[in-house]
Amino acid sequence: MKKTILSIFSAIVLTVSVTTNAQEVEEQIIIENRVNDIKQQDKPYVILISADGFRYDYAEKHGAKNLMEFAKNGVKADAMYPSFPSVTFPNHYTIVTGLTPIHHGLVGNNMYDRETGERYSLGNRNAVINSKWYGGTPIWNLAEQNKMLAACYYWPGSEAPINGMFPTYSYKYSEKSPIDYRIQQVVNWLELPAEKRPHLITFYFPEVDHAGHSFGPDAKETKEAVHFVDESIKKLNDAVGKTGLKVNFVFVSDHGMTRIDNENPLKLPIKIDDSKVQVASNGSYVSLFVKNKNDIESIYKEIKATKNHTFDVYKTTNVPSKYHFDTKNDRYNRIGDIILIAHAPNYFSNNNAPKGSHGFYVKETPEMKATFMAWGPNFKKGKEINVFPNTEVYPMLAKLLGLPITEKIDGSNQLATKILVK
Numbered sequence: 001m002k003k004t005i006l007s008i009f010s011a012i013v014l015t016v017s018v019t020t021n022a023q024e025v026e027e028q029i030i031i032e033n034r035v036n037d038i039k040q041q042d043k044p045y046v047i048l049i050s051a052d053g054f055r056y057d058y059a060e061k062h063g064a065k066n067l068m069e070f071a072k073n074g075v076k077a078d079a080m081y082p083s084f085p086s087v088t089f090p091n092h093y094t095i096v097t098g099l100t101p102i103h104h105g106l107v108g109n110n111m112y113d114r115e116t117g118e119r120y121s122l123g124n125r126n127a128v129i130n131s132k133w134y135g136g137t138p139i140w141n142l143a144e145q146n147k148m149l150a151a152c153y154y155w156p157g158s159e160a161p162i163n164g165m166f167p168t169y170s171y172k173y174s175e176k177s178p179i180d181y182r183i184q185q186v187v188n189w190l191e192l193p194a195e196k197r198p199h200l201i202t203f204y205f206p207e208v209d210h211a212g213h214s215f216g217p218d219a220k221e222t223k224e225a226v227h228f229v230d231e232s233i234k235k236l237n238d239a240v241g242k243t244g245l246k247v248n249f250v251f252v253s254d255h256g257m258t259r260i261d262n263e264n265p266l267k268l269p270i271k272i273d274d275s276k277v278q279v280a281s282n283g284s285y286v287s288l289f290v291k292n293k294n295d296i297e298s299i300y301k302e303i304k305a306t307k308n309h310t311f312d313v314y315k316t317t318n319v320p321s322k323y324h325f326d327t328k329n330d331r332y333n334r335i336g337d338i339i340l341i342a343h344a345p346n347y348f349s350n351n352n353a354p355k356g357s358h359g360f361y362v363k364e365t366p367e368m369k370a371t372f373m374a375w376g377p378n379f380k381k382g383k384e385i386n387v388f389p390n391t392e393v394y395p396m397l398a399k400l401l402g403l404p405i406t407e408k409i410d411g412s413n414q415l416a417t418k419i420l421v422k
Contacts, residue, residue: 026177028185029170035195037147043402044378045247047186047201047240048139050095050155051229052088053209053358055217055256056080056369062223064230067251067373070237072382074249074375075419079387082255084323085285086368087359088209089122091254091390092156096202097136098394098409100324105135105332106156107325108282114289114333119280131160135332139394140167142403143200151189153182154204169198175206179228183236190243199401203236205229212257216356217367222257248376248400252393255358258344258367265349266342269306270299280336283347284359287316287336296337303338310346314339323361378421385418396420 056079059067082091083100087109090101101107111120111133120127127133134157140150141163151169152158158170169189189198211225233251240247268286272279277299278289290296296315303313316335319326325335340348344365347353362368370390378400392415398405399416
């Protein structure tokens with residue numbers, strides 16, 4: 001694997017750009033010798049924006065006046081259903097692959113590979129950039145495969161050579177760059193010559209999620225974070241408008257946010273022998289990987305005997321179908337043998353639980369619902385639509401960009417049919 005990554009990076013030129021804060025340096029990663037095919041140069045331009053943790057009702061609740069105005073002139077969904085578990089990396093990756101977590105392999109922000117003993121977590125950079133964890137074909141790869149250039153100013157998965165490929169332009173994840181600098185970089189990309197100009201750009205905001213976790217969904221700090229995103233989107237929209245290009249904007253979130261009972265975090269109800277069981281916890285759910293299959297039934301019964309209203313426990317061979325989270329469909333063998341699913345506001349944590357969080361099943365915890373808005377020349381005007389699953393975004397983006405999907409996905413063309421101008 002190391003040789004593969006090194007050979008890929010040998011084709012990469014690292015262009016160092018100094019941010020507006022002279023003490024910070026950010027490296028733009030550019031894959032040289034790529035150009036848009038001539039037949040792609042007249043295709044639409046799309047900026048896919050995620051505001052992490054931007055709950056479906058935050059725009060109205062916290063007064064995001066600019067976003068609401070953009071939505072009036074474009075498309076607004078009542079909400080968007082996140083996939084289970086409604087956590088960050090799985091749902092961001094679902095949005096850009098059209099696959100549910102159990103089908104693309106990112107089944108949590110924290111995962112365990114029982115075959116190798118390796119672990120994946122957001123803070124484990126070696127895992128985050130390792131393509132073994134990512135299935136499917138993200139939208140930036142679909143574009144590049146069809147000789148259409150893409151740029152990722154952050155998106156979960158964009159730093160790994162998925163299918164042996166990176167987007168033409170990208171950045172290593174960082175929260176240090178000022179927003180004005182990031183907006184200017186988007187403008188710089190759009191001002192490149194047509195053959196070098198990306199038609200797909202991803203953009204990411206972490207602020208609302210951070211505030212929701214630290215202070216809860218109703219806090220003034222969360223409202224301030226919503227206003228920051230709202231004002232930044234206005235700046236981005238205005239700056240892009242000055243390029244003279246007809247650009248489409250798609251604004252989404254990965255999940256919502258709910259208040260957590262942080263004073264009484266859930267603990268595992270039985271003592272776990274690490275030599276027999278490995279644990280992967282994601283707060284809203286916990287997976288147990290049992291080394292000896294003969295022990296599964298006894299451990300399951302022991303946990304079930306302790307069960308109360310705060311959580312449910314299942315063997316992963318019989319998880320209710322509503323979760324789309326069972327052994328039969330677990331393509332990468334990552335959900336374990338036994339799963340404990342918390343009921344909000346309860347949350348598994350060995351330490352202090354956050355004041356706000358997510359990860360719960362959306363039909364049982366409506367606060368998990370995410371946001372979807374879109375505006376631009378290829379979207380219908382003043383269109384309001386009902387809630388839909390986030391697996392629909394990928395095929396809509398592919399349709400908008402004129403990119404063929406050749407593999408089986410979990411999404412359909414229903415969203416595209418409803419919101420795109422014919």
